[in-house]
Amino acid sequence: MTAVWEAVHRWSADGSRAALARVVDSSAAGPRAPGTAMAVSAAGRVVGSISGGCIDGELCARVPAVLDSGVPERIRYATGADALAPSLPCGGTLDVLVEPVDRSLRGVLPPLVASLRRGVPVALATVLTASAPGPGRHTLVPGPGGRVDLPVDDDALTQVRDLWAAGTTAPLDLVDRCGRELRVFLQSFPAPPRMLVFGADDFAAALTRMGHFLGYHVTLCDARPAFATAARFPAADEVVVSWPHEYLNAVSVTPSTVICVLTHDAKFEVPLLAAALRTEAGYIGALGSRRTHADRVRRLRAAGVTEAELARLAAPIGLDLGAETPEETAVSIAAEMVARCRGGTGARLRDVDSPIHRGGVGKPVPRVGV
Template identity: 45%
Template sequence: MRELGAHLLRWHAAGASYVLATVVGVTGSAPRPPGATMAVDAEGNIRGSLSGGCVEGAVLELCGRVLETGEPVREIFGYSDSDAFAVGLTCGGELEILVHRITPDRYPIVEAVLDADGGPVALVRDLESGAMLALRPDSVVGPDADPTLVARARAMLDTASTAVRVIGCADRERTVFIESFAPPPRMLVFGATDFTTALCRVGRLLGYHVTVCEARPAFADPARMPDAHEVVREWPNTYLARTHVDARTVICVLTHDPKFDIPVLVEALRRPVAYVGAMGSRRADRERRLRLRAAGLGEEQLRRLRSPIGLELGGQTPEETAVAIGAEIVAVRRGGSARPLSVTDRPIHPGGLVSGGTQAEQLATG
């Protein structure tokens, strides 16, 4: 929808009503992904595309109906439908389209998505009522901000996910389309070891863009870490000082070598990132913390350090250790207790747990 921003803002300035037709589901082969949007105003002006021309004609009829009634419509177009060839979608897939009307009272919600200055923002649309809200990491624009809905949407925004979700809210179970406008969060892994190779797989699974930084040329080989999105050969603290991080970034220091660890941890613990963990024994951790204090870090900064890294799962292999690290990252970022669900009585998906919530109790791999 952001690519239509200039057109939509002109319609807003004119006080026009219009409809948004959005791909909310794709099955099989289809020309455009979920989130593809077409806008149509009362004069029949069309902006954007849903399928490169396959279904636009049929959807245009739905747009006219929704402009008149204000009632949102969901419809599926696919190869198996009796009118598949009529609409031209012969690629073998199916598109589920949501069409809903935008009136001036909803302008602020649309503009919150368009005016995000490239920052992360999610647009949440109720597939039954057409109700909308825009959600940023620290604010919500729109009515009916159910806490569970907001928490689930923030979790999806955090991983830059776009999908239909069924969410149990306070008043009813809602089927919503959550569309994220954000790059994926970053996982920065310092040191290329067997543990790194396994952690790259876990990082990808959790939705991170994974970067491995390794200063030693012999180890900085992308072939050793096929699941990393990129491998950088550079001194760790130098790379961290120049690269972009934000409140969603997680940093894992696996070099287990003070000449690398100390400078990069000093830099990491001074940055506003979500998680900083470092591998090593308990003895190494004690020595590391002494060195970090000597380097000028205070106790509040040191409390952010997850060292030894990961939850105490009893794992032995690099893969099991990577799972323990990934689990700790999830617990820290979502405010989980890191205790078995079988011994807790909280809701499994509490509405109040959001990104940046209370950190889980530190359980070391040691």
């Protein structure tokens, strides 16, 4: 996602004409979630993807007309009866906004991209109502107390900030100060979730690479300075030399945090896992054989860890993929993390009847200011 905004910013700074396509609404069965973006330059360069292929070419073909007119265009794609028409053969609907990178968008790009680079939470509000184009079409939504340049009352602005704080990316139905309906797309860019990897070995190196690939802010922690070095873990955002449980007790852990313990040493594992299992971390896993895990459980119980806390522990860590190498093990761990955090089963898709795309199920469009 960041690559798309970086490309738009770079082209804008170079004076190149470009357009931005974004999913601004979708059904539960739609292939991509709101906020999915693709950048297309007038020279035909493309960064990102809206659908994974089935409508991307058609969207690119619309860009010259949008650039010539300077007027944003909204298109709805759905499953069509005509196999030759642009549609979503896998089902669902997508509402896509294609807009030129104009004065309004250029005005928010520098602070938006700066926030993304620093991992600072930010949101972008885009007015979708056709009668409200022009320079004020985009505004950044800062933190509490910051100014939001939308023509709605203070109560509605407070609700918009609350939705952003909750990480909402969705179209909002607002009412402006004159009582007119105003539709706004709120795109939230939360700080990246954290992955804490404890233990500095080849398995940890592979897992930090996987975590970086998945968009986590990755920290590698180990008490041994000879092993915990930036040179050995180039994919980690930070490498910390510290006793693992002391480091964990000193950092903020939220439900979006994942904790992976690969230390293979009880003197590190027991105090670390005892502390981890009392946090709000969304996923906690530990590497080791079943024999190692049985001994680990015995030690944790002796340390006062409850049965309810032990039930949160994914150990032995990962899904049953038959993994052998560090890289295969990293895939196994990442697959279990995604399944746990997204509510998946970990089963083969061919063997289950549940929806493939689960985002947005049961989530109505928020109505603000009414």
